[in-house]
Amino acid sequence: MMVRVRLSRGGVRKKPYYHIVVIDKRDKRDGKCLERIGSYDPMLESEHRIKLDIERLEYWISKGAQLSNRVKLLQSYSMDPENINKRAAIKTKELEKNKARKAKKAKEAKAEEPAKEEPAKEEAKAEEPAKEEPAKEEAKAEE
Known part of the structure; x- marks a missing residue:
């Protein structure tokens, strides 16, 4: 029997809650579990x-149970709670960098827009007198 330690979802929509369970690998995600740890x-x-019974987890690992990726991560967090804070700090730094990049791109886009519009207006002014001159020549040719 292939046993796996994984998460079983509970809670309601947009408010998840997970049980860490020992379950047969072939069973459904929320199927009948052997033990909730x-x-x-x-x-x-x-x-x-995170609430995790480390003794029971070690027992099931000794019996050959495999951990899912998320449970491995949760196990490392439960062993050293500072890991959670470190990861949260890294995520906030990444979010700040992304916000700074987006703000910089927005400023550059705003700076480029007026620069693109001004040459277009100048070109339009230059074209208008050129159109009028050939019309005068045609009038002289008719007389």
């Missing part, structure tokens, strides 16, 4: 987000 609530603050 913890929970993960992504809506809470970082300290209270």
Whole structure:
């Protein structure tokens, strides 16, 4: 029997809550589990987000259970809670960089728009007198 430790979703729409379960690999995501060994609530603050029974997790790993990628990550967070804060800090830095890039691109786009419109107006003014001159020549030719 292939046993896997993974997340089983609960909660309501747009407010997820996950149970960390030991389950047969072939069963459905929310199917009948062998044992619930913890929970993960992504809506809470970082300290209270993960509840995991480490002893039971180690027991199931010794029996050959495989961890899903997310459970491996949650295990590392539960072992060292500072990892959560480090990752949150990295994400906030990335978001700030992205916002700065978007703001810079917006400023550059605004600076380019007036520069593009001004030469177009000058070209239009230059073309208008050129059209009038040939019309005068035609009038002289008719007389």
